[in-house]
Amino acid sequence: xxxxxxxxxxxxxxxxxxxxxxxxxxxxxxxxxxxxxxxxxxxxxxxxxxxxxxxxxxxxxxxxxxxxxxxxxxxxxxxxxxxxxxxxxxxxxxxxxxxxxxxxxxxxxxxxxxxxxxxxxxxxxxxxxxxxxxxxxxxxxxxxxxxxxxxxxxxxxxxxxxxxxxxxxxxxxxxxxxxxxxxx
Numbered sequence: 001x002x003x004x005x006x007x008x009x010x011x012x013x014x015x016x017x018x019x020x021x022x023x024x025x026x027x028x029x030x031x032x033x034x035x036x037x038x039x040x041x042x043x044x045x046x047x048x049x050x051x052x053x054x055x056x057x058x059x060x061x062x063x064x065x066x067x068x069x070x071x072x073x074x075x076x077x078x079x080x081x082x083x084x085x086x087x088x089x090x091x092x093x094x095x096x097x098x099x100x101x102x103x104x105x106x107x108x109x110x111x112x113x114x115x116x117x118x119x120x121x122x123x124x125x126x127x128x129x130x131x132x133x134x135x136x137x138x139x140x141x142x143x144x145x146x147x148x149x150x151x152x153x154x155x156x157x158x159x160x161x162x163x164x165x166x167x168x169x170x171x172x173x174x175x176x177x178x179x180x181x182x183x184x
């Protein structure tokens with residue numbers, strides 16, 4: 001009986017730790033998959049004016065298991081070298097010529113209005129969310145050496161038991177080269 005009093009709490013702590021770590025790892029993998037899938041989409045869409053819309057739709061699609069409400073923000077950014085970090089200003093705002101930052105409020109914005117006309121939210125016009133690093137300005141020419149594009153996804157993992165805190169920020173980024181446009 002005395003041994004059980006000492007061992008039982010330790011056993012429960014170990015079980016909860018395994019549970020929490022497993023759930024966090026699962027959510028981290030979901031975040032990483034969302035970043036990778038969105039980056040592959042970014043590479044294919046290249047200079048298409050709807051590229052960023054398609055990128056955030058891929059994040060929403062892939063993060064569905066974790067829950068889109070757990071996504072804090074997504075950044076689509078230009079980067080010079082694969083090993084370079086995402087430009088620091090992009091964590092808080094979109095930066096002209098560098099990155100577009102999207103929040104969950106942007107995820108459900110339409111690409112087109114109810115009549116099939118372009119919405120003001122995408123395609124780089126006026127106050128469009130993607131005007132800061134317009135997809136149309138991205139380099140996909142073979143001569144120019146196509147741009148590298150990064151997709152950063154920031155999510156929150158909420159601990160189930162609360163033994164290890166309330167939550168943890170999970171962040172993943174994927175950098176990929178834009179597919180060259182061989183039609184021109």
